[in-house]
Amino acid sequence: MNTSTAFRTDRYELTMLEAAITHGTADTPCMFEAFGRRLPGARRYGVVAGIGRLLERIRDFRFADAELTWLAENDVVNASAIDWLANYRFSGDVWGYADGEAYFPESPLLVVESSFGEGVLLETLILSILNYDSAVATAATRMVTAAAGRPLAEMGSRRANEDAAIAASRAAYIAGFSATSNLEAGRTWGIPTMGTAAHSFTLLHENEEEAFRAQVATAGPGTTLLVDTYDIAAGVETAIRVAGTELGAIRLDSGDLPTLVVDVRNQLDLLGAHNTKITVTSDLDEYAIATLRTAPVDSYGVGTSLVTGSGSPAAGLVYKLVARQDGNGDWVSVAKASAGKRSVGGRKYATRVRDENGLARQEKVYVGLGPEEANSIPASERPLLERLITAGEIDERHLGASGTSRAREHHAMVRAELPADAYRLGRGDPALPTTFA
């Protein structure tokens, strides 16, 4: 597989392009928009993630000889379309919500302004990335709420596709997780990595004591020992005997955590290991984390539920044509009228309306307004659309490890601005109403 991302695309994007080229409409100036009709899982707010990844993937969205040959040999599109694709490089404008921004139903998350051909080709890639990454970030921000200030580590790689796992780490980090188990996420996105040992390491040795001695000899007493391979009370006793009372932490990966954690804390304190922390990692989701709020847990490791969006593994975002220029160069709003899937046509701009205390009160969507005309917006409204691509030039601030770090800071600000209702874990209405202006 080469580095081109152009084939991470549904075939129909190319057949539509072909028909539009034949019909002379491929160059029609258009506006596409990505948005969600509702929030995943009846949550109170969604979190955008994937923007930085998307921009890098759009940069690599080129049809090289390998792709063009395959399209020709497989009769996917005709020769004029293949010529068009050979020269393809996205040259339009893209505005969007930043990574880490909160969103609500009908928020115009991404606005793509380009020819029909250039914009339609990106549909699948845009949705793949934003749907998965935002699903993970939207689950992650709730776990951060439930953890109430205690650190969370992402360790779900084994429960997600091996490439998706790297994206999941990034989304979780943006939403407030502190670390990841995934090395590629550490290298690519600059996320702190963590991890010490699994049950297999204990089972490799004659007994738990030998395993702990081997680990402490290499990693030092500051390490985290996994104490639940056999009997937990015996495991804790052995851990402190081997590592001393300055053992960094013990990890629990099974059992009835709310009671177990109290027992283990008492045991550690009785052994004099007052500074030894307790980390728990057993099939946690936001509800299990919330249940542990009053328990003496120091940190959490979250896997399956995080990388699968805690019940909502795709954010349900769609990408629609919302406006096109007619023969006179005038913009025409367009929208389908399908049952249960209606859309609002037209160019959009969005702001978050805040009250005198700086608390968010409304998601305001201006229809027919572009970012260029947005200087008329009152100071109490925070503009939500950032410039991501200008005439094909990608804004590099969103990319790589620095873009990811910036997004994490942005999310912390955005979270702090939300009203108390946003932090409720139960299903319900969005925390802010979306109003059209």
Added chain:
Amino acid sequence: MNTSTAFRTDRYELTMLEAAITHGTADTPCMFEAFGRRLPGARRYGVVAGIGRLLERIRDFRFADAELTWLAENDVVNASAIDWLANYRFSGDVWGYADGEAYFPESPLLVVESSFGEGVLLETLILSILNYDSAVATAATRMVTAAAGRPLAEMGSRRANEDAAIAASRAAYIAGFSATSNLEAGRTWGIPTMGTAAHSFTLLHENEEEAFRAQVATAGPGTTLLVDTYDIAAGVETAIRVAGTELGAIRLDSGDLPTLVVDVRNQLDLLGAHNTKITVTSDLDEYAIATLRTAPVDSYGVGTSLVTGSGSPAAGLVYKLVARQDGNGDWVSVAKASAGKRSVGGRKYATRVRDENGLARQEKVYVGLGPEEANSIPASERPLLERLITAGEIDERHLGASGTSRAREHHAMVRAELPADAYRLGRGDPALPTTFA
């Protein structure tokens, strides 16, 4: 990102390796096993997928200079571990269930026989791939059952991570889907690709008729016209007027399908378009497909629910050390005793016991038996473990498009062998009991 897959790994695999090297146990001969304690979503059987992908990813699991430098600079492991990793290439044996095989609780899906160091490093990669791909295949086989012989197309790329989407196409195809929308899945795995047009193509034009004319002019009357952008009855009438009564198909992507499809079939027949097929694509899962069993639908397109495992987005497989050699070279079975997460230690071999009619009756797991000694197994038992890697050499029959095609045929055979209970869509017990011998 280079082509090495070595960083698609949890950090703790490397820290365990480091401690084992220091302690002199990294070369201990070991057996690891991947299995599920239960089936995802209380289904009747699971379907293995990802084996062919896994073997290709293991081939690329090498630590190049870029990886070694990063590990050193980030103090992940010490210099001896880095030396060890520089020379790493998996040199052990792997046996496993083939792609497309059915599985049950405790089925030994993958048996890895290698040194501790070589086997522990692969844990994350093995689980990432098998957990996602098998989740999709396990959902897909149920949709195939529900479709009762009508063809199914996979079109979920937009609702899955952009790389996971390619894996999902492969898993669905193995389980019996006929085609995919994803071009990369077509190229990489040889899956037939399909797709014609989205609502945006209709909205690009002044009206539906112009859009249909443009599409038919390029793709011919054998194409599929999407008729629900505005009014469906008017859309169908326009479609036949533009394309003629030999229009290939119309597609419905919204509405109350069981009644709608009957109306549209009647309308098409009244218009004389008896050969025009109806394909439906509106948020289908196995239950919605089953509801349409008596409706005049010709084919289905399935997206979100397929690529997210229809409620079970990860198969819940785990990877455990089950045996190791002691100082005398004798094999010792090992297993943890954690609450709710007990394992059966020891080397495993598995067969599917069939009755005189060739119907599967039992999943039989031999404990302490290796594939080499399996010639003593009765002819009524079908051996389930295939040789995948022998002393580091990958069996190429599982790879690429030909391996995928072979897996699809294998699954058709495996399905036909299952008892009627296996095809029930409701939650319940596994269709076969797992017995240990």
